[in-house]
Amino acid sequence: MTAAPATASKRRRGGSSTAHGARNRARGPRQSIMSRSAAMLIMGVFTLYFLTPIWWLLTTSTKTGGEITSTAPLWFTADSAETFLANLGRLFTYGDGLFGRWLLNSALYAGVGALIGTIIAAMCGYALAKYEFRGREAIFNIVLSGVLVPATALALPLFLIFSRVELTNTMWAVFLPSLVSPFGVYLARIYAAASVPGELLEAARLDGSGEIRTFFTVSTRLMAPALVTIFLFQFVAIWNNFFLPLIMLRDQALFPVTLGLYAWNSQISQIPELRSLVIVGALVSILPLIIAFLALQRFWSSGLGAGGVK
Amino acid sequence: MSVLSTPAEVPQGAPVTRRTRSSKAQRRAVALFVAPFGILFLAFYAIPIVYAVVQSLLTVEREGTFGAPRQVFGGFVQYQQVFQNTAFWESVGRVLLFGVVQVPIMLGLALLFALLLDSPLLKGKKFFRLAFFAPYAVPGVIAAIMWGFLYSPSLSPFGAVTSNVDLLGADLVLWAIANIVTWVYVGYNMLIIYSSLLAIPTEIYEAARLDGASNLQIAWRIKIPLVIPAIILTAVFSIIGTLQLLAEPQTLRSFSSAINSTFTPNLAVYTTASVPNYNLAAAFSVVLALATFILSFVFLKSTQRKVTQ
Numbered sequence: 001m002t003a004a005p006a007t008a009s010k011r012r013r014g015g016s017s018t019a020h021g022a023r024n025r026a027r028g029p030r031q032s033i034m035s036r037s038a039a040m041l042i043m044g045v046f047t048l049y050f051l052t053p054i055w056w057l058l059t060t061s062t063k064t065g066g067e068i069t070s071t072a073p074l075w076f077t078a079d080s081a082e083t084f085l086a087n088l089g090r091l092f093t094y095g096d097g098l099f100g101r102w103l104l105n106s107a108l109y110a111g112v113g114a115l116i117g118t119i120i121a122a123m124c125g126y127a128l129a130k131y132e133f134r135g136r137e138a139i140f141n142i143v144l145s146g147v148l149v150p151a152t153a154l155a156l157p158l159f160l161i162f163s164r165v166e167l168t169n170t171m172w173a174v175f176l177p178s179l180v181s182p183f184g185v186y187l188a189r190i191y192a193a194a195s196v197p198g199e200l201l202e203a204a205r206l207d208g209s210g211e212i213r214t215f216f217t218v219s220t221r222l223m224a225p226a227l228v229t230i231f232l233f234q235f236v237a238i239w240n241n242f243f244l245p246l247i248m249l250r251d252q253a254l255f256p257v258t259l260g261l262y263a264w265n266s267q268i269s270q271i272p273e274l275r276s277l278v279i280v281g282a283l284v285s286i287l288p289l290i291i292a293f294l295a296l297q298r299f300w301s302s303g304l305g306a307g308g309v310k
Numbered sequence: 311m312s313v314l315s316t317p318a319e320v321p322q323g324a325p326v327t328r329r330t331r332s333s334k335a336q337r338r339a340v341a342l343f344v345a346p347f348g349i350l351f352l353a354f355y356a357i358p359i360v361y362a363v364v365q366s367l368l369t370v371e372r373e374g375t376f377g378a379p380r381q382v383f384g385g386f387v388q389y390q391q392v393f394q395n396t397a398f399w400e401s402v403g404r405v406l407l408f409g410v411v412q413v414p415i416m417l418g419l420a421l422l423f424a425l426l427l428d429s430p431l432l433k434g435k436k437f438f439r440l441a442f443f444a445p446y447a448v449p450g451v452i453a454a455i456m457w458g459f460l461y462s463p464s465l466s467p468f469g470a471v472t473s474n475v476d477l478l479g480a481d482l483v484l485w486a487i488a489n490i491v492t493w494v495y496v497g498y499n500m501l502i503i504y505s506s507l508l509a510i511p512t513e514i515y516e517a518a519r520l521d522g523a524s525n526l527q528i529a530w531r532i533k534i535p536l537v538i539p540a541i542i543l544t545a546v547f548s549i550i551g552t553l554q555l556l557a558e559p560q561t562l563r564s565f566s567s568a569i570n571s572t573f574t575p576n577l578a579v580y581t582t583a584s585v586p587n588y589n590l591a592a593a594f595s596v597v598l599a600l601a602t603f604i605l606s607f608v609f610l611k612s613t614q615r616k617v618t619q
Contacts, residue, residue: 035525039431046423047441050497053456054444056467060459073467120346127343131336139344146355148546148606152554152576153599156583156591157358160365177354185347211339240449242557243576247583258451258557265455266564279459282452289447294440 054286061087061280065273087280099281101253102260106239106285108171109256113178114235121181121234122227125188126219130196140189146182155243162248173248174256178238184230191226192219228299232292239289257285359599366593381589388593397572398594402601404484405574409552412488417544419492420499424537425529427500428507439504442497450494450557457490458565478566486566487558491551499544506540507533542613546606553602556580 052074060068062080064087071077091099127133128140158177162168196219204214220227245259252263261281264274369384392398423442427435445453458478459465466472477486510533518528556576563569572578575598583591 036431039426039429040433043423043426043432043438046419047438050442050445050493053453053460053493054448056460057456068465073469120350123343124347127340131340131343133337133340139348143351145603146351148550148603149355149359149599150550150554150602152556153362153595153602154355154358156579156588156595157362157365158354159583160588160592161358161361176350180347180350180354182351182355211336212342215339215343236446240451240557242449242451242560243580246560247580258449261455262451262557262561265458265561268564278455282455286448286452290444293443293447297440 057279057283061283065276087276091277091280094277098252102255102257105254106256109174109178110235110238113175113238114231117179117181117184117234118227118231120179121184121230122188122223125185126192126215129189129192130201143182143185147186152243155247159247168248169250171254174245177244181234184234187230191223195222225299228296232296261285362592362595365589366596368589370589388589391590392593392597398578401572401575401578405552405555408484408488409549412491413545413548413552416492416496416548417499417541419496421503421541423500424503424507425533427504429525442500445494446498448494451561453490453494454558454561458562461486462565478568480568483566483568487562490558502544503537503540506537510536546610549606549609550602553598
């Protein structure tokens with residue numbers, strides 16, 4: 001498996017504009033306009049499909065419970081800003097600031113978990129790519145089968161094991177299993193093989209740099225875009241994980257934000273005021289991920305495809 | 311650390327000793343690199359799997375009606391129960407039907423969008439890429455809550471549709487869930503395919519264009535065959551995801567009474583574990599994990615053969 005996605009895409013983008021120009025001159029303008037409009041139309045329609053639910057979430061968070069049904073559904077009201085702030089205030093004060101707690105928990109589970117998980121996966125994948133040692137293929141095959149074992153299939157046995165050592169309903173029960181990402185190791189191996197030249201490691205060895213130090217000072221820098229991609233994947237996987245916290249946690253104060261909103265949502269029929277809190281809470285909970293994706297875009301958009309390039 | 315203190319200056323005439331010494335350092339480094347993941351993998355992947363198998367082979371026995379429950383070895387008693395459990399197999403059939411319809415639609419759309427992004431026909435590619443990918447940042451639970459409101463007859467902005475068509479009724483709720491899953495994952499799959507399109511060297515197209523190939527022919531004859539590995543990867547992950555459906559149906563249960571407690575295999579696992587009947591739930595988990603593994607493995611093998619042919 002070889003992959004050098006970043007350089008390939010750059011080369012591609014540099015060369016593409018001239019190719020397009022040549023093509024347009026070769027073709028009649030009419031057909032070109034027609035297929036252009038068809039393409040734009042398809043993409044336009046689906047943009048509406050993808051963004052309307054998020055837009056609805058945004059506009060609805062600026063309404064009071066009664067206004068949700070009585071006002072124009074996909075637009076703001078006259079006092080949207082005030083209502084939105086009031087909703088936010090209620091969201092963060094309801095149940096002694098439970099929602100803020102959930103956000104912090106999610107940040108801890110997903111942020112710290114993905115950070116440690118990425119370092120661990122990177123070390124293992126790097127060793128698999130860059131060193132010859134006995135059992136290397138065996139370890140890699142075990143990791144690969146781990147990729148095919150779905151995490152949800154592990155939730156129940158993990159629960160049984162954690163209840164044996166009486167650690168269910170603690171943060172550890174969600175945090176520790178989240179650190180393991182076989183897919184991360186798989187990606188790290190591919191990236192390390194593609195981006196860390198063996199000659200460089202030899203040179204570092206001749207300079208007297210230890211293996212561990214070389215990894216942390218030289219190799220991780222070369223693998224940086226890949227590490228961001230692995231981090232994001234694992235962050236999303238932990239942030240979205242539902243079965244594990246659902247089965248492990250009873251104490252609401254330990255919930256990640258998804259499980260918390262799920263719990264509120266299932267109580268709406270008894271406590272109708274929760275409805276607008278669920279909607280505002282949903283908006284607030286997806287913002288960190290959208291911001292993280294936008295901020296780290298240049299890393300993942302080049303690194304994402306490497307797993308599929310063979 | 312002793313690894314760092316390996317002498318930098320080695321006498322020139324002794325390459326053999328240097329190699330053995332450095333390979334010892336390398337072995338130690340490998341052990342240090344692999345150990346953290348290895349230990350965690352063992353503790354939270356391998357042992358749980360073994361433990362689930364062990365649990366699924368046990369059964370609870372009571373002495374009399376009120377005797378203390380006791381776990382004893384029961385052989386394949388739980389698996390007999392699994393195979394006789396019609397609700398479980400109905401749920402398996404349901405997610406298989408779901409996968410057969412939803413996965414091709416989702417990947418077809420993802421491929422179409424990726425090809426359009428890669429074609430010279432579009433303007434504002436960066437915007438489309440982000441807009442289509444944005445739903446991936448929405449967790450399954452939140453997506454289900456949003457769409458649950460959008461589907462509901464009273465709250466939906468599309469009330470004209472949702473008050474006439476019962477999207478949350480028994481007939482359509484499976485496809486309502488399919489829409490949610492598609493909405494979340496199309497953009498993600500699109501990006502995977504798109505990145506592998508970007509990795510194709512342009513020279514290939516130049517040659518085809520000189521031969522008079524149209525955009526459509528280039529897409530069909532050159533681009534699609536070259537991104538098949540990426541499509542296979544997305545298909546495997548989609549198959550795994552489909553069999554594991556849980557968050558979306560479980561969340562939608564508060565919007566729809568048509569989703570029962572054994573709607574998907576994982577819901578059946580959760581419901582059985584809440585009884586609690588851990589041994590049967592463990593057997594469900596083992597069967598489900600095996601089925602997932604076999605299905606994705608067979609899919610990988612059969613497609614690989616086709617690709618190399």
